[in-house]
Amino acid sequence: MINELLRLEKISKDYGPNTVLKDVSFTIGQNEVVGLLGDNGAGKSTLVKIMSGVVPMTSGSYFWQGEQITNVNRTETERLGVETIFQDSALVPQMSIARNIFMGREITNKLGFMKVKEMDAIATDVLDSVVTIEGIKSSRQLVQSLSGGQAQAVAIARAVHFKRSLLILDEPTSALAVRATEALLAYLTQLKGEGVSSVLVTHNLHHAFQVCDRHIVMNHGKKILDVRREDTSVEELTAAVVEGETGVKRFREGRF
Amino acid sequence: MATKKLDPLIEAPLTTEAVAVSGRRMSDSRPEGWINKIRYNLQFVRGRGAFEIGIVFVAIIVVFSIISAVNPKGFPFLKAENLSGVLTQSVPMLAILSIAVGILMVAGEFDLSLGFAITFNAIVFVRFTDMFGVWVGVIGGILSGVFIALVNAVIVVYTRIPSFIATLGMGFFWGGASIFINGTNAALLNPELTKDGNPFEFIFAHDFGTFRSQVVWLLILTVIAWFFLHRHKLGNHIFAVGGNSAAARAISINPNRVKLLAWTVYGLLSGFASVLFVARIPSVQPGGNATADFTLFAVAAAVVGGTSLLGGRGSVIGMVVGAALIEVIKNGLILAKAPGFYLQLFVGVTIVIAAIFNRFMEGKAS
Ligand SMILES: Nc1ncnc2c1ncn2[C@@H]1O[C@H](COP(=O)(O)OP(=O)(O)O)[C@@H](O)[C@H]1O
Ligand SMILES: [Mg+2]
Numbered sequence: 250m251i252n253e254l255l256r257l258e259k260i261s262k263d264y265g266p267n268t269v270l271k272d273v274s275f276t277i278g279q280n281e282v283v284g285l286l287g288d289n290g291a292g293k294s295t296l297v298k299i300m301s302g303v304v305p306m307t308s309g310s311y312f313w314q315g316e317q318i319t320n321v322n323r324t325e326t327e328r329l330g331v332e333t334i335f336q337d338s339a340l341v342p343q344m345s346i347a348r349n350i351f352m353g354r355e356i357t358n359k360l361g362f363m364k365v366k367e368m369d370a371i372a373t374d375v376l377d378s379v380v381t382i383e384g385i386k387s388s389r390q391l392v393q394s395l396s397g398g399q400a401q402a403v404a405i406a407r408a409v410h411f412k413r414s415l416l417i418l419d420e421p422t423s424a425l426a427v428r429a430t431e432a433l434l435a436y437l438t439q440l441k442g443e444g445v446s447s448v449l450v451t452h453n454l455h456h457a458f459q460v461c462d463r464h465i466v467m468n469h470g471k472k473i474l475d476v477r478r479e480d481t482s483v484e485e486l487t488a489a490v491v492e493g494e495t496g497v498k499r500f501r502e503g504r505f
Numbered sequence: 506m507a508t509k510k511l512d513p514l515i516e517a518p519l520t521t522e523a524v525a526v527s528g529r530r531m532s533d534s535r536p537e538g539w540i541n542k543i544r545y546n547l548q549f550v551r552g553r554g555a556f557e558i559g560i561v562f563v564a565i566i567v568v569f570s571i572i573s574a575v576n577p578k579g580f581p582f583l584k585a586e587n588l589s590g591v592l593t594q595s596v597p598m599l600a601i602l603s604i605a606v607g608i609l610m611v612a613g614e615f616d617l618s619l620g621f622a623i624t625f626n627a628i629v630f631v632r633f634t635d636m637f638g639v640w641v642g643v644i645g646g647i648l649s650g651v652f653i654a655l656v657n658a659v660i661v662v663y664t665r666i667p668s669f670i671a672t673l674g675m676g677f678f679w680g681g682a683s684i685f686i687n688g689t690n691a692a693l694l695n696p697e698l699t700k701d702g703n704p705f706e707f708i709f710a711h712d713f714g715t716f717r718s719q720v721v722w723l724l725i726l727t728v729i730a731w732f733f734l735h736r737h738k739l740g741n742h743i744f745a746v747g748g749n750s751a752a753a754r755a756i757s758i759n760p761n762r763v764k765l766l767a768w769t770v771y772g773l774l775s776g777f778a779s780v781l782f783v784a785r786i787p788s789v790q791p792g793g794n795a796t797a798d799f800t801l802f803a804v805a806a807a808v809v810g811g812t813s814l815l816g817g818r819g820s821v822i823g824m825v826v827g828a829a830l831i832e833v834i835k836n837g838l839i840l841a842k843a844p845g846f847y848l849q850l851f852v853g854v855t856i857v858i859a860a861i862f863n864r865f866m867e868g869k870a871s
Pocket of ligand 2: 295
């Protein structure tokens with residue numbers, strides 16, 4: 250049995266009168282890559298924001314290595330070593346790449362003055378690792394001058410640099426070219442060996458199937474499937490994502 | 506720069522730790538030789554506020570100097586008293602306000618009550634000086650600036666009404682408050698203080714012949730503001746919140762706290778400028794135009810210097826050069842004996858052109 254890293258229990262989220270998540274429970278194990286799948290509007294991004302502490306849950310519990318975290322916020326999740334690549338990238342266009350990567354976590358001297366050269370150099374190194382994107386000239390370039398894929402690479406670099414225990418990726422490959430995508434997926438597998446778990450939200454089920462140890466499928470704010478890779482197939486995942494609960498049922502009945 | 510090869514990454518993706526000692530592809534493109542280095546660094550300066558306006562400023566100084574050299578009687582721009590009056594007295598006052606307003610604008614905020622606040626701070630300064638002595642007066646004037654700014658800040662940050670509206674209302678309030686505590690007569694600074702040789706006069710209003718005290722304050726404050734905004738992490742947070750506050754929050758920066766900080770810095774600088782204002786006049790008139798004009802001139806200076814009205818963009822050097830540009834043009838028009846309305850026409854056109862130009866350059870910045 251894998252040791253648990255993060256466990257969510259009966260998470261619900263309302264936006265005004267709309268219930269976006271309803272009683273969602275699951276566990277992310279240590280050294281595990283988990284795929285979070287589902288159609289548009291299923292609630293994946295909301296779940297990601299709750300896991301990373303930027304959006305409060307309406308009800309439910311958050312356990313970290315078995316211990317309940319009562320006040321889940323970004324400061325707390327940062328302390329736990331959770332880093333997230335948000336779907337809407339969360340970058341400041343008017344700031345340089347390096348300033349974006351170190352935003353809120355600047356390398357400073359004792360008085361709080363930034364070590365700009367050091368930040369630029371590390372940003373360059375981080376950008377050259379994991380997903381290398383062509384056309385970025387310098388870490389001093391403004392993010393507003395980057396293409397969608399390049400900006401996504403910056404968001405990835407930032408999360409990768411600061412992650413310590415859990416990396417959450419919300420559709421990180423949507424603007425990436427094929428090779429960069431492959432590099433990122435390979436990196437997730439490698440991270441597992443280094444003791445860092447990840448949660449991958451993606452629409453590409455083949456990608457998910459290729460790297461994830463387990464798959465969670467969301468549908469209209471509910472968890473409808475939670476299976477290990479050995480117990481499922483791309484076909485079943487497709488049915489679950491496209492048809493929802495009936496898809497899961499049809500598939501499971503048809504098979505057993 | 507050389508094309509990057511991805512193959513090694515796919516086989517064995519590098520960790521960040523590993524990369525720290527391995528190949529640095531992006532930095533391979535670092536230029537050699539000083540010409541290339543300048544050219545390389547220039548691309549990161551273009552379109553960020555200070556560079557283009559600096560060129561315009563130098564061009565205007567050159568043109569004015571040539572005219573003045575050809576016609577020293579009709580256009581005495583280069584005369585020592587004139588240069589010292591403009592560059593070391595008029596410019597510092599507006600430039601300090603421009604830095605104050607500019608930092609606030611970078612944070613995505615805006616203050617329409619500045620002119621009224623200057624009057625109020627100045628009255629506090631004069632009254633405190635009468636009651637407790639000049640140094641307590643100076644501190645009182647500065648703290649008054651901070652207080653007024655924080656009242657605006659609390660209203661704007663916690664009610665989320667636009668700062669445009671909140672400060673419009675508060676401006677009228679402080680205008681009324683000035684008359685309430687002072688009456689409609691001018692508040693006069695104790696004349697002893699501005700006599701030659703008085704320490705207050707020496708520090709805040711002395712004429713050294715080629716320059717005046719106030720320019721020293723501008724230099725000091727420019728350096729401090731530059732290090733704060735461009736090199737301190739708190740300045741970095743101001744850019745982050747002004748540029749995209751949702752992104753800043755997602756990375757655990759508290760936007761409200763950062764906005765309060767920006768307002769505080771603004772209050773310190775505008776309070777200090779209020780003291781400088783009285784030091785050179787040396788009085789303040791409630792309801793007068795002299796202070797009211799600063800509200801929009803300070804914004805104009807910041808915008809001319811490349812500060813974005815939408816937040817997230819601006820540079821301290823640009824703010825100072827923007828103020829210098831406006832004051833020098835003003836001076837040129839006065840020397841050319843242009844009627845007052847020319848000044849308004851010219852400043853108006855300058856602001857609009859600068860705003861359009863900045864918008865254009867923002868897109869080009871890399
Ligand atoms: N801030 C918000 N306010 C109101 N409704 C929201 C908000 N964010 C998301 N939603 C709604 O929640 C549902 C789930 O959204 P989301 O979590 O983004 O889904 P997914 O990432 O799976 O596509 C959608 O119906 C969306 O409209
Ligand atoms: Mg989403």
